[in-house]
Amino acid sequence: MRLLIYLSLGMMVMFLAFWAYRENYQTQEALRDVEKLQSEIGRLGAGIRVQEAEWAYLNRPNRLRELTELNFERLQLMPLAPQHFGNLEQVAYPVLPILGQITDTVELRGQLPDDEGDISTTTGQQP
Amino acid sequence: MSRVPLRPLARILSARQKGEDHKAIENENKHQRMLAARGRQRQMAEGRLLIASICFAAAFIAVGAKMFILSTTEAAEPRIASTDAKIYPQRANIVDRNGRILATNLSTYSLYAQPQMMTDPETSAVELAEIFPEIDAQKLLADFTGGRKFLWIKKKISPEQKQLVHDIGDPGLLFGPREMRLYPNGKLAAHVLGGAGFGREDVHSAEVIGVAGVEKTFDEFLRDPAQQGAPLELSIDMTVQDASAQVLQGGMKIMNAIGASSVLMNVKTGEIVSMVSLPDFDPNLRPPPTPAADPTLNPLFNRALQGVYELGSVFKTFTIAQALDSGLKTKDSVVDTRSPFVIGKYKIKDFRNYGTELSVEKILVKSSNIGTARIATEIGAERQREFFKSLGLLDVAPVEMVEAHGGRPQFPKKFSEISTVTMAYGHGIATSPVQVAAAYSSILNGGLRVTPTILKTPSVQPGPRVVSEETALTMRKLLRKVVLEGTASFGEVAGYDVGGKTGTADKPDPKGGYYDDKVIATFASVFPASDPQYVLIVTLDEPSETSSGEPRRTAGWTAVPVAAEMIRRIAPLLGIRPVIEPGPGFGIIQAKSSSQ
Numbered sequence: 001m002r003l004l005i006y007l008s009l010g011m012m013v014m015f016l017a018f019w020a021y022r023e024n025y026q027t028q029e030a031l032r033d034v035e036k037l038q039s040e041i042g043r044l045g046a047g048i049r050v051q052e053a054e055w056a057y058l059n060r061p062n063r064l065r066e067l068t069e070l071n072f073e074r075l076q077l078m079p080l081a082p083q084h085f086g087n088l089e090q091v092a093y094p095v096l097p098i099l100g101q102i103t104d105t106v107e108l109r110g111q112l113p114d115d116e117g118d119i120s121t122t123t124g125q126q127p
Numbered sequence: 128m129s130r131v132p133l134r135p136l137a138r139i140l141s142a143r144q145k146g147e148d149h150k151a152i153e154n155e156n157k158h159q160r161m162l163a164a165r166g167r168q169r170q171m172a173e174g175r176l177l178i179a180s181i182c183f184a185a186a187f188i189a190v191g192a193k194m195f196i197l198s199t200t201e202a203a204e205p206r207i208a209s210t211d212a213k214i215y216p217q218r219a220n221i222v223d224r225n226g227r228i229l230a231t232n233l234s235t236y237s238l239y240a241q242p243q244m245m246t247d248p249e250t251s252a253v254e255l256a257e258i259f260p261e262i263d264a265q266k267l268l269a270d271f272t273g274g275r276k277f278l279w280i281k282k283k284i285s286p287e288q289k290q291l292v293h294d295i296g297d298p299g300l301l302f303g304p305r306e307m308r309l310y311p312n313g314k315l316a317a318h319v320l321g322g323a324g325f326g327r328e329d330v331h332s333a334e335v336i337g338v339a340g341v342e343k344t345f346d347e348f349l350r351d352p353a354q355q356g357a358p359l360e361l362s363i364d365m366t367v368q369d370a371s372a373q374v375l376q377g378g379m380k381i382m383n384a385i386g387a388s389s390v391l392m393n394v395k396t397g398e399i400v401s402m403v404s405l406p407d408f409d410p411n412l413r414p415p416p417t418p419a420a421d422p423t424l425n426p427l428f429n430r431a432l433q434g435v436y437e438l439g440s441v442f443k444t445f446t447i448a449q450a451l452d453s454g455l456k457t458k459d460s461v462v463d464t465r466s467p468f469v470i471g472k473y474k475i476k477d478f479r480n481y482g483t484e485l486s487v488e489k490i491l492v493k494s495s496n497i498g499t500a501r502i503a504t505e506i507g508a509e510r511q512r513e514f515f516k517s518l519g520l521l522d523v524a525p526v527e528m529v530e531a532h533g534g535r536p537q538f539p540k541k542f543s544e545i546s547t548v549t550m551a552y553g554h555g556i557a558t559s560p561v562q563v564a565a566a567y568s569s570i571l572n573g574g575l576r577v578t579p580t581i582l583k584t585p586s587v588q589p590g591p592r593v594v595s596e597e598t599a600l601t602m603r604k605l606l607r608k609v610v611l612e613g614t615a616s617f618g619e620v621a622g623y624d625v626g627g628k629t630g631t632a633d634k635p636d637p638k639g640g641y642y643d644d645k646v647i648a649t650f651a652s653v654f655p656a657s658d659p660q661y662v663l664i665v666t667l668d669e670p671s672e673t674s675s676g677e678p679r680r681t682a683g684w685t686a687v688p689v690a691a692e693m694i695r696r697i698a699p700l701l702g703i704r705p706v707i708e709p710g711p712g713f714g715i716i717q718a719k720s721s722s723q
Contacts, residue, residue, distance in 0.1 A: 084699060
């Protein structure tokens, strides 16, 4: 009996030692991973900052003004002026597209409820 | 009776056979056993002591070892704790009120040399001079061969330049990483931003420190890691700033001025939406301060904040506002304007003769010095001083920029009768345009004092009252009349209801007295006058408008058209819809509430 206890205790110690050993190395591996990821985040962050700086540089008002002047014929952009403000009524509704010729119609038969909830039978052709 | 075994049995039995007394043997044996037991106990106690001392020694050694390790090793960052921490740049960005970048950081490289490691200093020096035209090859070679162990060649180089230097292939030319400050918009808002330079530096990194403008004022904030890279939000609107600078640049050229400045301020919050000073500079290549004969001609000089000028008739607004507010006058009161008005040994004249009397309204509209001077004599020195003080005209503008302290207003220590009279129309007191903008805002926003600021402040605590709401309303109407009927007729911008006051002041000669042909022309304007939102101050230094053949220098001919063009450009950008001005007889009537 005593032997069995000693044996099982010994096994347990060995198992725990093995577990601790593995955990230790896994933790170290995870830490290395985190460090690597953090340095990558840092690198990408620096990259983003460079991109942002470039975006700001390319969108500087001076350059945009020169570009609109260069491309005036195509873009017709003007500095915003008081007369550019308008009323809502001045905005035209979009022209509705004219329906093309309806082809490939399928014959349908069904029932549509009218306002009172009664069902009336209609026949129609639906495209 | 109990039976006790006889010990040692063998010796006792043999002693008994011989007839000897076995007691002595027994006693001796007992004694020996006792000694043995005592020895065993002693050994055990010694063993326990040993274990205890080992334990204590181990504990002390552990503590000592830990202390030794702590004191001899460098501190490492706790890596597990910082898993969610982001990596922030060394210096935070500066952005405008809409979040567009005004200043940011960029990683780049510095170039340095270790001459003792160089293989071919002559060729390297020549090739470096080819890559960097501003470097002198001879001087560089002297440095390379002069026994120096280390020298900086360039503090900041571009990736292309780095590659070119790399191609020289000299092992003594080395690169170090650097963070540099980049102002992507070039000259835009240069005076506000200031600039940055390197502080303490070594091969691996360098400290970026602000040298002027908000970069210097907020140096600590920008470098504080606790802010987690939060940008510094300025009140500047980049688009408006650019449009203002463009208009002002053009205006300065047309009006042949040597310098110009403009300040656009939100009347309610005191935020400076744009601040331009010309000539300007590129903060990426901040020029070194040159000890010029006239520091105000230096491009680094911020005219809007550091430049204190006698701004002339724009001060009449303050005098009239005070007269109205104190109940001394109404806008229709009539004031004697017979010319000249003699006070002490001084004679005060008007630009033109405006007759024998004018109403207060007309005094402002026609800009009569005599009329204003007479009103000032009624106000008196003490009250005038208090009023100017309440508007912040006698103190340094509390703008969060280091340059603000350079713009200390100049005025006589003692407000005498004559100085009171001249200050009433803006002579004998020199202030910066920012201060005037804040003072106009304080009067026109309904009479609450505003504090000028360069930081985005969406809401502010209402300041102390400087004039009544009624006075503020009257002043708006009067300033509008100056544009409609008076000296600022070129200031009319259709739909924007501009009001304002011109000011033309002779420039003081450093040798004493005033120049005859050099003026500072100012237009202090507010728009829309019916519901003020922004105050714009435009100042031109030594303008002269020569389209008619004869030079015209008054603000009405110079500063006003520039300001009007500026309002035409920036008001739509600020999102103000042009309005059809309420005609005479229409408008909001102030009704007394029944509870009062």
